[in-house]
Amino acid sequence: MPAAPPITIEKDAAIPTWFRVGGRADALATPRTLDELRALVARYETIRVLGDGANLLVHDDGVDGLVLSLSHINNVERVEDDLLRVGAGANLPKLITHTAREGLAGLEGLTGIPATVGGAIVMNAGGAFGEICESVLAVCALTRDGEEVTLPRDQIDFSYRHSGLDQLIITTVDLRVRPCDPDAVRRRVKEVMAYKSRTQPMAEKSAGCVFKNPTLDTERVSAGRLIDEAGCKELAVGAAQVSDVHANFITTTPYARAADILKLIDQVRDRVRAHIGVELETELRIWRRGETP
Numbered sequence: 001m002p003a004a005p006p007i008t009i010e011k012d013a014a015i016p017t018w019f020r021v022g023g024r025a026d027a028l029a030t031p032r033t034l035d036e037l038r039a040l041v042a043r044y045e046t047i048r049v050l051g052d053g054a055n056l057l058v059h060d061d062g063v064d065g066l067v068l069s070l071s072h073i074n075n076v077e078r079v080e081d082d083l084l085r086v087g088a089g090a091n092l093p094k095l096i097t098h099t100a101r102e103g104l105a106g107l108e109g110l111t112g113i114p115a116t117v118g119g120a121i122v123m124n125a126g127g128a129f130g131e132i133c134e135s136v137l138a139v140c141a142l143t144r145d146g147e148e149v150t151l152p153r154d155q156i157d158f159s160y161r162h163s164g165l166d167q168l169i170i171t172t173v174d175l176r177v178r179p180c181d182p183d184a185v186r187r188r189v190k191e192v193m194a195y196k197s198r199t200q201p202m203a204e205k206s207a208g209c210v211f212k213n214p215t216l217d218t219e220r221v222s223a224g225r226l227i228d229e230a231g232c233k234e235l236a237v238g239a240a241q242v243s244d245v246h247a248n249f250i251t252t253t254p255y256a257r258a259a260d261i262l263k264l265i266d267q268v269r270d271r272v273r274a275h276i277g278v279e280l281e282t283e284l285r286i287w288r289r290g291e292t293p
């Protein structure tokens, strides 16, 4: 068999994110295999992993080093009746459609969350209908030194929008599913999607919730409610504005710049601090040139 052509490393490449703003990557590669991924990890010191870009703001100056997209590492294998082994670059909404078709329950609470499986694991994505950690059995990853590690669920520090896995490059995830009636899964998917469409500006350009819901007196409260109460709804900087549907979303229109979004984030944080003395922490990941990822 002829050898596969060498991997292309694109210079000055666009970084696709849901915000559709921000600068370019000095270098971007999309490895086709784990061997190619290992070779790239050995070659570059500064590596940022791009998922679906649904929780990401790239600074207008772009980023240095290598941006790695794992979108080709996306295979889905049914290893056992109730166990899926999924490449980290697999698209989560497509995986949910697949499991609904196959009559496999467990992931449908994550309907409407744009993500790759790797990005969803790092963020422990979820909401009112559960979090991805509830389905995770194990995660395989590369360290930045290229060492392969496998972490069973009980060794992962999952909590609200947290996994502690940020320093790894997640490659494969084992997910527990439950064989059941496909119609029941499809009905649940529709219900969750209807809820999301009612409560979030799904058709706009955004990166989901900008801030984590803070804990006040041991109770987690909605950052969106605090932002609304601090009078920030529809606050705008340039072409970025606080959503009138869900105040924890910032939406953008064409010609927005990352700088607009960053300024707006600061304004919202300042207003909430002044209003009730709470310091909001960003859920959004922000990439800047020169910063260690």
Ligand SMILES: Cc1cc2nc3c(=O)[nH]c(=O)nc-3n(C[C@H](O)[C@H](O)[C@H](O)COP(=O)(O)OP(=O)(O)OC[C@H]3O[C@@H](n4cnc5c(N)ncnc54)[C@H](O)[C@@H]3O)c2cc1C
Binding pocket: 018, 048, 049, 050, 051, 052, 053, 054, 055, 056, 070, 088, 089, 112, 113, 114, 115, 116, 117, 118, 119, 120, 121, 122, 123, 124, 125, 126, 127, 165, 166, 168, 169, 170, 171, 200, 201, 202, 206, 207, 208, 209, 285
């Ligand atoms: C319309 C909309 C609705 C949303 N609703 C929700 C919601 O209900 N609940 C929720 O939790 N989130 C929601 N989000 C946010 C987003 O969908 C999640 O945070 C999701 O997990 C991001 O996954 P991603 O693949 O896009 O990751 P990216 O945004 O590409 O990256 C996020 C972080 O994960 C890292 N990363 C990605 N892949 C890997 C990997 N393989 N290995 C190591 N690190 C990796 C990146 O380096 C980065 O630090 C929403 C976003 C949008 C735009």
